[in-house]
Amino acid sequence: MPVNKPNISQLCDALQSFLEAELAPAVSDSALKYKLKIAGNVLGIIARESELGEEFKRLERDQLNTLLGDDGSERSQNQRLVEFINSADIRPGEDDILPVLERITLAKMAIDNPHYASYVKHVDP
Known part of the structure; x- marks a missing residue:
C-alpha cells in the first residue's frame, strides 16, 4: 500500500500551526x-x-509480559498488573516492577506531552 502524503502527523501539525x-x-x-x-x-x-x-503498545505488551508472564490482551495484562500491585507481594530489589512502570510511563509521556518537566528530566538530564 503506498504511503499517502501528507500523513496524519503532518496534517495535525499544519492544523495546529494554523490555530x-x-x-x-x-x-x-x-x-x-x-x-x-x-x-x-x-x-x-x-x-x-x-x-x-x-x-508504545509493543513496549507496554513486552514489558508487562516479561514482568507478569502474561501474553494476553492489553486489558488482561493491565488487569494482572493491578492484581499484582494490589497483592502487596512486591519484593523491593527482587521484582522489576518499578523499572517496567517507569519505561511504560516515559513512553506514554512521550505521546501525551513530551514537555512534562519530569519527562524532560528523564530523557535529557
Whole structure:
C-alpha cells in the first residue's frame, strides 16, 4: 500500500500551526483562546500517537509480559498488573516492577506531552 502524503502527523501539525499562528492571535475572547489551545494540544497528541502509538503498545505488551508472564490482551495484562500491585507481594530489589512502570510511563509521556518537566528530566538530564 503506498504511503499517502501528507500523513496524519503532518496534517495535525499544519492544523495546529494554523490555530496557534493565525487563528489564536485574531481571537479576543479568552474562553475561546483557551479552547483553541486545548484543540492545539489535542492535535499534538494525535500526531504523536500516530507516530509512536504502535511502538508504545509493543513496549507496554513486552514489558508487562516479561514482568507478569502474561501474553494476553492489553486489558488482561493491565488487569494482572493491578492484581499484582494490589497483592502487596512486591519484593523491593527482587521484582522489576518499578523499572517496567517507569519505561511504560516515559513512553506514554512521550505521546501525551513530551514537555512534562519530569519527562524532560528523564530523557535529557
